[in-house]
Amino acid sequence: MDEEIMEKLSELEHEQWCEWAEVLSVELSALVKIIDEHNMDLNEDEREFVFKVKDRLNRWEKLMVSYSDLPDEEKDKDRVYAHKICAVFNQE
Numbered sequence: 001m002d003e004e005i006m007e008k009l010s011e012l013e014h015e016q017w018c019e020w021a022e023v024l025s026v027e028l029s030a031l032v033k034i035i036d037e038h039n040m041d042l043n044e045d046e047r048e049f050v051f052k053v054k055d056r057l058n059r060w061e062k063l064m065v066s067y068s069d070l071p072d073e074e075k076d077k078d079r080v081y082a083h084k085i086c087a088v089f090n091q092e
Contacts, residue, residue, distance in 0.1 A: 009082035011067040017078070021041060021060045065075055 030053055035042070042050065063074060070078075 006082050006086065009085055010078040013078040013085075014067040014075075018064050021064060025060055025064075028057060030079065032057070043071065047062055056083045 030049060032053055063070070067075065067078065
C-alpha cells in the first residue's frame, strides 16, 4: 500500500486509540479519586497498582494529541497497526 494511505490508516488508528483511552481515563481517574479522597488503607500491592494507574494516566494524557503532533516513535506504534490492517487486505 502506498505511504499516504499508510499514514492515513495510522492517523485513524491513533484517533481510535484516543477515543478508547479517553473513556478509560475518565473511569480510572474517578476510581483513583475515590481511593485518594477516602484515604483507603491499601496494602503494598494495591498501592503499587494505584501508582501504575496514575503513571499510565499521565503518559496517556501526553499522547492524547493529534497524530501530527506525536513524536515519530509514538507514530510508529500506530503504524504497526496500520500495517496489520493492510496485511488483512493483502490476503484476499
